Amino acid sequence: MTSRSSDTRAHPTAGRRRLSALVACLAFVFCCGQAAATRFRHIPLGNAVRDADVVVLGEVAVKEPLDPEHDVLVIKVGAMLKGDVAGKATIRVVSPGGRRIVIGFDGFKEGQQGIWLITKMKNRDAYYITMHPVHFQPTTAQRIIELVVAGTADAGQEMPQILREADGRARQVALAELCGPAGRAAALPLLLEWAAAPRERDAEIGTNVRGAAIHHIAKACDEAPADLPRRALAALDRVLAREPEKTESAWVIAEAYAAAGTIAKKHLGYAEAGAERFQANDFYPLEPRYHSNPEALRAAAPRHGRAVAAVKALRGWWATKAAEQTTPDK
Known part of the structure; x- marks a missing residue:
């Protein structure tokens, strides 16, 4: 019997579809809490840090489109401020992109450095970051x-x-x-x-x-x-x-x-x-x-x-x- 993980490797398109579906669910939950697409509700940093699974200082090494509304970022880990990524030198982070870009959030770019407050995606070797400014802080x-x-x-x-x-x-x-x-x-x-x-x-x-x-x-x-x-x-x-x-x-x-x-x-x-x-x-x-x-x-x-x-x-x-x-x- 083929495992779920091996099935994803054998069928990368299907894996991306499932990843996109998970991302869409997370994005829907987040956006429901927003007053408007370009106005972000206030989230104290302390709350954002508490709710994040991982807080990492790092740099965007690679940026690739995932679907019309999301990108996959490969983050080169510089320092762990909270959580654990099992000693990995890089991690994958799904971020809003493409059609999701709005005033107040212009997406992430290769070479961009900062501090990422991210959430682990269930059953995936990846994390998710919202477009809310509290979840990305300057170095x-x-x-x-x-x-x-x-x-x-x-x-x-x-x-x-x-x-x-x-x-x-x-x-x-x-x-x-x-x-x-x-x-x-x-x-x-x-x-x-x-x-x-x-x-x-x-x-x-x-x-x-x-x-x-x-x-x-x-x-x-x-x-x-x-x-x-x-x-x-x-x-x-x-x-x-x-x-x-x-x-x-x-x-x-x-x-x-x-x-x-x-x-x-x-x-x-x-x-x-x-x-x-x-x-x-x-x-x-x-x-x-x-x-x-x-x-x-x-x-x-x-x-x-x-x-x-x-x-x-x-x-x-x-x-x-x-x-x-x-x-x-x-």
């Missing part, structure tokens, strides 16, 4: 993923080095997964620097990283030395002094205003803070290119006016408060 995230695999929730004294050596995407992961109280304290000088950095440094730091830094500064004010709220307000005031979408991202300004208001109210007695929460679009300039039509422009004007007034009031209060200091902020 700069290696230490971050090692800590996540180890169950670490706070990188502590390692945090500044991790942030400096990572790229923008890996920094976002580190700030989301590993920046607990000890990590925040260790990285505080860097967080303050990045939060207040000019927009010209966004390509270097990452706009989302700056927003995350602002969030962590607000949290650190509940944990750190008593002088931090003033130092934080001084940094955030530099952001609020800029013009939305001209010299600063409107989103960063909205995040800075929310954090500054929280810090001012909780730690420095600014009672007027937090009366209204503003979003990035409330800070967009009242120009047609930021609004779909004249009616939308008119509708946006009142909230824009309140947002601008709120920032002006907060900055005016802070200027008075800062002038009361006997020593300058550093």
